[in-house]
Amino acid sequence: MINGKKIALYVTGGIAVYKTVDLLRELIKYGAEVRVAMTKGAAEFVTPLTFQILSKHTVYIDTYAEDDPSIVNHINLADWADFSLVAPLTANTLAKMAHGIADNFVTSALLAVTRPIFTVPAMNGNMYRNTVTQENIEKLSNRGIYVMTPDTGFLAEGYSGEGRFPEKSRIIHELEAFMREKSESLPLKGRKILVTAGGTKERIDPVRYISNDSSGKMGHALAVEAWKRGADVVLISASQLDTPDYITRIPVESAEEMQKTVFDEFDDADAVIMAAAVSDYAPATVEKQKMKKKDTLTLSFKKNPDILRSLGEMKKTNQVLIGFAAETEDLIQYAEKKLNDKNADLIIANDVGKKDRGFNVDENEVTLLSRQSEPVTISLRSKSEISVEVIDWLVKNMN
Structure with a gap:
C-alpha cells in the first residue's frame, strides 16, 4: 500500500521526534516518496538536516x-x-488542528490538505486523558482524520502511562489499513481470496508429532499482498507466525483440519492459494497418552487427503486455483505434472533442497507454471517480493 505513494510527513514538537526519524526511514524502505515539514518546536529535538x-x-x-515565487510552499x-x-502529534498541534488554527507552516499546510490525513498522537498521559484533548480527538475523527491510539508504556517523565509513541510496526500496519480503506481503485476489491500456510502437524501422541520445515512465511506474505490489493483474505494457517489484525486467520494443525476448513470456505472464494506444506502422511493411530521410551519404535502411517486435487475437482470455472510444488529434484518436471493432475491454474515450483531458499528462510526462488504461458522464473529474492509477482499474476488471470 505504501509503495509509490507520496507522503507529507508533518513533525511536531515532542520528545518522540527522534522516533519519527526511524519511521521516515521505514516509509522510504517501503517505497514511499516522503517530504517533511516541521514545527520550530520539533526542530529543537532533532535538526531539520x-x-x-x-x-x-x-x-x-x-x-x-518562499524561495520559488511560482509556488506557495505550504499549499x-x-x-x-x-x-x-x-507524527508525533502533540496536544498543542492536535488542538490547533481541531480548531482550524494556522499559525505555523505545519498547521497552515494541514488546513489546506484535501486528501486523507493520518495522525500519531504522543504526549504525557495526563495531557492525553484530559477532557479537552479527548474532545479534540473526537472532532478530528468526525472529520475523517485518522487518530491512532497511543501505546501505554514508559514515558519521558520517568513513569509508565498512556500516550507513548506507538511501535513503528504498528504505525505501518494501521497506516496501510487506512490507505487501503481510502483507495478507490483496488484490483481485488470485493474478491474473497483463501490462502493456506505453514506445515501441518500430524499427532503421534499428546506431545509428539511429525511435520516438515515449512515456516508459513510464503503463505503469510501472499495473504498480506492479496489484502493490499483489496481482497477479503481468509488465511488458514498451521504456522506460529503472527498475523496482522486486518487479516481473518483460522488456525489449524493437521491436514484433516486444514481440509475441512478449506472446504468450508471454498464455495464463495474467488481464488485459493494453497501455500501450505500439507504432510503427505499421518500416524494411523494417535495414542491418547504420552508414549514411553522403547529401544525401537515402529509407526504405521495413513495417507493424508490431497487437498489441492480435491479443490481441482470441485472448482468452478470462475475460481482460480494456485498450488505449490516443493521439490528437491526434477523440479519443473514434477511441477508440470502437478499442474495437469491437480487441475490447477498456476503451480509455483520451488527447490526446497537448498539452505538459502525455500522452507524456513526469508527468501525464495520460484518458477511460475501455467497453461497460459511459458514458465516464468522469479530469481532469488524476499518472499514478500515474490508474493507481489504471484498476486500480479492472479490479478491478470482472475477473470
Whole structure:
C-alpha cells in the first residue's frame, strides 16, 4: 500500500521526534516518496538536516521562506501529497488542528490538505486523558482524520502511562489499513481470496508429532499482498507466525483440519492459494497418552487427503486455483505434472533442497507454471517480493 505513494510527513514538537526519524526511514524502505515539514518546536529535538538527508528533500519550517515565487510552499506540499502523516502529534498541534488554527507552516499546510490525513498522537498521559484533548480527538475523527491510539508504556517523565509513541510496526500496519480503506481503485476489491500456510502437524501422541520445515512465511506474505490489493483474505494457517489484525486467520494443525476448513470456505472464494506444506502422511493411530521410551519404535502411517486435487475437482470455472510444488529434484518436471493432475491454474515450483531458499528462510526462488504461458522464473529474492509477482499474476488471470 505504501509503495509509490507520496507522503507529507508533518513533525511536531515532542520528545518522540527522534522516533519519527526511524519511521521516515521505514516509509522510504517501503517505497514511499516522503517530504517533511516541521514545527520550530520539533526542530529543537532533532535538526531539520537529519530529515533532509534521509528524505533527500528540503525540510519546510518557515511559512514565509518562499524561495520559488511560482509556488506557495505550504499549499504546494498539501496538494502534492497522496497522504499526510502527522507524527508525533502533540496536544498543542492536535488542538490547533481541531480548531482550524494556522499559525505555523505545519498547521497552515494541514488546513489546506484535501486528501486523507493520518495522525500519531504522543504526549504525557495526563495531557492525553484530559477532557479537552479527548474532545479534540473526537472532532478530528468526525472529520475523517485518522487518530491512532497511543501505546501505554514508559514515558519521558520517568513513569509508565498512556500516550507513548506507538511501535513503528504498528504505525505501518494501521497506516496501510487506512490507505487501503481510502483507495478507490483496488484490483481485488470485493474478491474473497483463501490462502493456506505453514506445515501441518500430524499427532503421534499428546506431545509428539511429525511435520516438515515449512515456516508459513510464503503463505503469510501472499495473504498480506492479496489484502493490499483489496481482497477479503481468509488465511488458514498451521504456522506460529503472527498475523496482522486486518487479516481473518483460522488456525489449524493437521491436514484433516486444514481440509475441512478449506472446504468450508471454498464455495464463495474467488481464488485459493494453497501455500501450505500439507504432510503427505499421518500416524494411523494417535495414542491418547504420552508414549514411553522403547529401544525401537515402529509407526504405521495413513495417507493424508490431497487437498489441492480435491479443490481441482470441485472448482468452478470462475475460481482460480494456485498450488505449490516443493521439490528437491526434477523440479519443473514434477511441477508440470502437478499442474495437469491437480487441475490447477498456476503451480509455483520451488527447490526446497537448498539452505538459502525455500522452507524456513526469508527468501525464495520460484518458477511460475501455467497453461497460459511459458514458465516464468522469479530469481532469488524476499518472499514478500515474490508474493507481489504471484498476486500480479492472479490479478491478470482472475477473470
